[in-house]
Amino acid sequence: MIGGSIIIQVLVWGIILGCIYALAASGFSLIFGVTKVINLAHGELIMIGGYVSFWLAVLTGLNPYLFIPLAVAVSSVISIVFYSLGFHKIMGAEKLREAFLAIGFTYVIENMAVLMWKEDTRVVPSPYRQQFIVVGGFNLGVDQLITIAGTAIVLLAFFFFIMKTKWGKMARAVSQNREAAMMIGVNVVRIDMLTFAVSGAMAGVGGALLGVILYLNPYMGLGLTIMAFTIVVFGGMGSILGAVVGAIILGIAQQYAVFFLGGEWSYAVAFALLILILVLRPQGLFGGGG
Amino acid sequence: MLEVNQINVFYGDLQALWGVSLRVEEGEKVVLLGSNGAGKTTLLKTISGLLRPKSGEIRFFGERIDRLPPYKIVEKGISHVPEGRRLFPDMTVLENLMLGAYTPEAEKRMGDMLERVYNMFPILRERRNQLAETLSGGEQQMLAIGRALMSNPKLLLLDEPSTGLGPIPMEKVLNVLEQINKEGVTILLVEQNVHYALKLAERVYLLENGRIVASGSRDEIVKDEKIKKAYIGI
Numbered sequence: 177m178i179g180g181s182i183i184i185q186v187l188v189w190g191i192i193l194g195c196i197y198a199l200a201a202s203g204f205s206l207i208f209g210v211t212k213v214i215n216l217a218h219g220e221l222i223m224i225g226g227y228v229s230f231w232l233a234v235l236t237g238l239n240p241y242l243f244i245p246l247a248v249a250v251s252s253v254i255s256i257v258f259y260s261l262g263f264h265k266i267m268g269a270e271k272l273r274e275a276f277l278a279i280g281f282t283y284v285i286e287n288m289a290v291l292m293w294k295e296d297t298r299v300v301p302s303p304y305r306q307q308f309i310v311v312g313g314f315n316l317g318v319d320q321l322i323t324i325a326g327t328a329i330v331l332l333a334f335f336f337f338i339m340k341t342k343w344g345k346m347a348r349a350v351s352q353n354r355e356a357a358m359m360i361g362v363n364v365v366r367i368d369m370l371t372f373a374v375s376g377a378m379a380g381v382g383g384a385l386l387g388v389i390l391y392l393n394p395y396m397g398l399g400l401t402i403m404a405f406t407i408v409v410f411g412g413m414g415s416i417l418g419a420v421v422g423a424i425i426l427g428i429a430q431q432y433a434v435f436f437l438g439g440e441w442s443y444a445v446a447f448a449l450l451i452l453i454l455v456l457r458p459q460g461l462f463g464g465g466g
Numbered sequence: 467m468l469e470v471n472q473i474n475v476f477y478g479d480l481q482a483l484w485g486v487s488l489r490v491e492e493g494e495k496v497v498l499l500g501s502n503g504a505g506k507t508t509l510l511k512t513i514s515g516l517l518r519p520k521s522g523e524i525r526f527f528g529e530r531i532d533r534l535p536p537y538k539i540v541e542k543g544i545s546h547v548p549e550g551r552r553l554f555p556d557m558t559v560l561e562n563l564m565l566g567a568y569t570p571e572a573e574k575r576m577g578d579m580l581e582r583v584y585n586m587f588p589i590l591r592e593r594r595n596q597l598a599e600t601l602s603g604g605e606q607q608m609l610a611i612g613r614a615l616m617s618n619p620k621l622l623l624l625d626e627p628s629t630g631l632g633p634i635p636m637e638k639v640l641n642v643l644e645q646i647n648k649e650g651v652t653i654l655l656v657e658q659n660v661h662y663a664l665k666l667a668e669r670v671y672l673l674e675n676g677r678i679v680a681s682g683s684r685d686e687i688v689k690d691e692k693i694k695k696a697y698i699g700i
Contacts, residue, residue: 342568349554349565356552359514361540361569361617 186435194427195327199382201407201419203375209351209414210371216278219400220285221251225383226392230300240300248380255376289394300387323385412463467492473522482508495653497663500673506656514546515539545619551610555599566616583612604635621652
């Protein structure tokens with residue numbers, strides 16, 4: 177017998193996985209929207225963010241959440257390097273070049289991670305590991321609550337940045353019409369770089385949170401990239417709201433699939449939903465036009 | 467103020483402009499006339515830095531600008547109203563205007579510039595919180611011009627503002643251009659509609675197949691037999 181409470185418990189797990197996905201996918205979507213680059217190395221930034229927080233927490237014995245700003249800084253800097261040394265040089269050329277460049281970055285970062293932290297699976301040590309808060313009759317882990325609250329704060333800050341600040345507005349202008357933005361004096365190179373920096377920062381937060389509630393290994397990046405890409409197509413290319421909603425939906429779907437059908441169904445269900453949406457609504461949930 | 471000297475511009479292997487030269491003096495209203503595909507848009511895009519000439523040079527107040535990125539050229543005082551208006555459709559009228567004034571100099575004077583544009587186009591003040599895509603064609607053209615004026619340019623480049631506009635909104639646009647010019651902004655207008663072009667122009671350049679084939683004052687051009695035949699249709 178499966179009780180109603182366990183159904184809701186799985187829903188909560190789904191939302192938590194969806195939070196990590198939302199942080200991954202909104203950055204992926206931002207880069208695509210502004211620069212039209214499909215950054216297949218994006219997942220590596222999440223992995224690196226996780227390891228930075230793991231490494232420093234183990235090294236110092238301090239609370240890993242204290243190191244989120246450092247995870248943000250490192251992932252953001254690496255993202256800027258991806259742009260400056262890579263995508264910036266070949267933007268506007270064929271997409272295939274971008275794909276190969278990103279695969280190159282993926283291997284470099286993966287191997288670096290293996291060299292520094294070995295291939296073992298790691299979990300970021302959290303002091304709240306065995307602590308729960310009872311909410312409406314459910315046990316919620318403190319770490320899980322931190323993940324949900326942290327994601328909500330980061331996404332709200334991100335929406336504020338995009339919708340209300342001067343730099344966010346310039347980024348939206350570039351995404352809506354790059355050439356017109358150039359004509360009215362927007363420094364598009366600087367906006368592109370900022371876009372990579374912001375996406376990297378969000379990936380860094382995602383990694384630091386993920387490392388606590390799930391686990392890390394050096395090869396996890398590509399899987400996260402594929403999920404981010406799937407979510408962005410599912411939610412509608414270029415729509416940040418679509419990326420967030422899509423992330424939560426696919427996170428929940430995957431957790432139910434794992435619970436009812438088994439772990440091997442997790443990706444199968446996510447891609448089945450992607451295929452379904454591509455058939456019914458090719459532009460994605462929140463995608464505009466055709 | 468603007469000197470284009472012998473520029474050659476390519477799209478890949480395809481040459482679009484052949485040794486094009488052109489001058490615009492401060493305070494003038496110059497029209498570049500030519501049919502579709504003559505290279506008018508290419509020339510404007512090269513002036514505003516979106517395209518690089520393979521050879522030749524472009525000077526603005528004596529300083530070379532043909533190797534500068536577009537935002538630097540805007541900072542120097544050249545603003546470009548693109549063909550088809552190219553607004554930011556999912557942003558409000560006010561956001562579109564403010565985006566035109568994010569260069570360091572213009573940002574300091576944003577309030578004044580906004581006031582100037584609103585006085586020129588009162589309808590934009592009324593619609594400032596509407597999304598740009600909800601405006602009519604004429605209003606969109608006014609917003610495109612207003613957005614370009616927000617950077618307080620010395621030279622305004624306009625690419626086919628008559629596209630998709632009926633005669634009445636277009637007359638309004640021409641009146642506004644006269645007014646902007648009286649306020650000291652030099653105008654380089656690209657048009658294929660001869661009627662509108664000659665209404666505004668003091669001097670005219672004629673571009674055909676990527677080459678300047680004729681130039682002169684408005685009156686000289688009107689009398690030119692070749693031009694009469696090809697463009698005025700009499």
